[in-house]
Amino acid sequence: MSSVSKSPWVIHYDGSSCNGCDIEVLAALTPLYDVERFGIINTGNPKHADIFLVTGSVNEQNISVIKEIYDQMVEPKVVVACGVCACSGGIFHDCYNVIGGVDKAIPVDVYAPGCAVRPEAIIDAVVQGIGILEEKSAALAAAKKKGA
Amino acid sequence: MGKATVIPFGPQHPVLPEPLHLDLVVEDERVIEVIPQIGFIHRGLEKLVEKRDIHQFIYVAERICGICSFGHSLGYAETVEDLMGVEVPKRAQYLRVIWHELSRIHSHLLWMGLGADAFGFEALFMHCWRLRERILDIFEATTGGRVILSAVNIGGVNRDIEDSELYAIVDKLEGIRGEYHEICNAFVNDYSVASRLVGVGYLSQEEAEALCMVGPFARASNVAYDCRMLGRGGYGDLENFQPILSDEGDCYARVKVRAAEVEQSIDIIKELVSKIPHDGIGEKSKLTPADGAMASNVLEQPRGECYYFARGNGTKNLDRMRMRTPTSQNLAGMVKALEGCELADVPNIILTIDPCISCCER
Ligand code: SF4
Numbered sequence: 001m002s003s004v005s006k007s008p009w010v011i012h013y014d015g016s017s018c019n020g021c022d023i024e025v026l027a028a029l030t031p032l033y034d035v036e037r038f039g040i041i042n043t044g045n046p047k048h049a050d051i052f053l054v055t056g057s058v059n060e061q062n063i064s065v066i067k068e069i070y071d072q073m074v075e076p077k078v079v080v081a082c083g084v085c086a087c088s089g090g091i092f093h094d095c096y097n098v099i100g101g102v103d104k105a106i107p108v109d110v111y112a113p114g115c116a117v118r119p120e121a122i123i124d125a126v127v128q129g130i131g132i133l134e135e136k137s138a139a140l141a142a143a144k145k146k147g148a
Numbered sequence: 149m150g151k152a153t154v155i156p157f158g159p160q161h162p163v164l165p166e167p168l169h170l171d172l173v174v175e176d177e178r179v180i181e182v183i184p185q186i187g188f189i190h191r192g193l194e195k196l197v198e199k200r201d202i203h204q205f206i207y208v209a210e211r212i213c214g215i216c217s218f219g220h221s222l223g224y225a226e227t228v229e230d231l232m233g234v235e236v237p238k239r240a241q242y243l244r245v246i247w248h249e250l251s252r253i254h255s256h257l258l259w260m261g262l263g264a265d266a267f268g269f270e271a272l273f274m275h276c277w278r279l280r281e282r283i284l285d286i287f288e289a290t291t292g293g294r295v296i297l298s299a300v301n302i303g304g305v306n307r308d309i310e311d312s313e314l315y316a317i318v319d320k321l322e323g324i325r326g327e328y329h330e331i332c333n334a335f336v337n338d339y340s341v342a343s344r345l346v347g348v349g350y351l352s353q354e355e356a357e358a359l360c361m362v363g364p365f366a367r368a369s370n371v372a373y374d375c376r377m378l379g380r381g382g383y384g385d386l387e388n389f390q391p392i393l394s395d396e397g398d399c400y401a402r403v404k405v406r407a408a409e410v411e412q413s414i415d416i417i418k419e420l421v422s423k424i425p426h427d428g429i430g431e432k433s434k435l436t437p438a439d440g441a442m443a444s445n446v447l448e449q450p451r452g453e454c455y456y457f458a459r460g461n462g463t464k465n466l467d468r469m470r471m472r473t474p475t476s477q478n479l480a481g482m483v484k485a486l487e488g489c490e491l492a493d494v495p496n497i498i499l500t501i502d503p504c505i506s507c508c509e510r
Contacts, residue, residue, distance in 0.1 A: 020214025
């Protein structure tokens with residue numbers, strides 16, 4: 001399983017973010033920060049992804065989309081909330097259409113704060129996520145052994 | 149002709165950084181109808197004016213959109229300044245334009261990268277974003293932020309840029325210009341780019357005018373409209389400003405218009421730096437808008453004309469704040485340009501209008 005955790009693939013979904021965090025997520029993938037050198041690749045397919053990067057808060061319209069993407073991802077999986085909007089609702093927390101942070105829809109493993117979140121913070125969060133991914137896959141393997 | 153099939157596109161889709169849902173009705177490989185559905189990012193921030201006062205709302209306004217964040221804080225500040233009759237010193241106006249044009253360069257480079265990604269030229273995408281980081285370095289040096297700048301207040305700007313620093317910025321931009329030419333060369337002279345984009349997603353001038361298109365999307369269909377021509381603030385002191393036009397109306401023309409606008413922005417910054425006055429950067433206004441006072445304003449965002457309307461009610465909160473953003477205008481044209489295209493061209497056409505969904509839905 002360590003092969004998975006050494007080069008995790010990420011999927012990105014923009015909740016109701018202002019784009020500020022999205023472009024920072026993309027910036028983390030492009031030459032200056034370049035996480036691809038660690039084998040981290042951005043994919044559009046939930047079934048290929050290990051780490052789910054969500055930016056922006058949850059609202060009535062997108063809550064089902066976020067849940068759907070999460071459900072389609074295969075175990076083990078890690079969710080990273082990027083930016084304060086995704087962590088708690090941020091500056092928009094009392095807007096009428098905002099339910100709150102991503103943890104209102106799906107379980108979140110790592111919170112990366114910042115408005116906008118800095119690419120360094122995203123990389124830190126992903127590295128932390130890799131640790132959690134490893135723990136989860138070890139737990140899965142142990143459960144499988146017990147079952148067999 | 150085969151039977152019509154509906155293909156759902158988005159909201160989570162590899163080519164879209166943002167959630168937009170389209171129902172594409174296709175017959176064989178041809179798209180015959182497009183039904184857009186939006187609302188995934190609606191936050192309802194216009195209503196926040198009731199809870200945040202006019203000075204706090206500037207931070208909300210710049211979070212309408214992270215790409216043109218500076219433009220939104222500027223457009224909002226100008227509208228409220230009109231509402232209260234606040235005079236802004238010339239230096240602050242120039243600095244605002246300089247930051248706004250830098251945002252345009254960063255936004256266009258970002259878009260050129262995403263566009264390249266949409267037609268499958270990933271190396272070009274990476275190069276555009278690499279160059280864009282140099283603009284973000286300027287932002288970081290002058291304001292401390294990379295995408296959210298918080299540089300404007302009602303009455304002026306929060307920070308001055310010293311003259312020596314301004315000259316250094318111009319030097320930096322001249323350096324960027326050289327590298328930019330190399331990137332542009334790939335966009336404008338590479339036959340593989342042209343073969344993906346020429347003649348795709350055509351919109352005629354009549355259609356663009358009838359659908360009230362704005363920004364580079366309209367200018368690529370030969371509609372000579374650019375709010376910078378109106379000469380508000382620092383733009384009024386430019387020697388000569390001409391909008392960049394093309395009469396081809398296809399995806400390729402949209403690329404070329406934006407590519408030329410980056411250079412135009414560099415020239416604007418250069419000209420303003422050479423004649424920037426020294427009359428202070430203004431300070432935060434202490435006035436409150438009068439009851440029933442109304443003001444409106446237009447500003448040329450990287451994606452086109454954005455309209456702002458504000459009404460006061462005698463308190464430190466506004467009664468109403470309304471923005472109409474370029475993407476909500478341009479969606480109609482996008483739907484039109486998509487009709488009749490081939491399925492494989494859909495991502496290119498969507499991206500060449502440069503949609504910014506979070507502006508559009510606020
Ligand atoms: S945290 Fe800030 S920059 Fe990020 S989406 Fe929210 S408002 Fe935008």
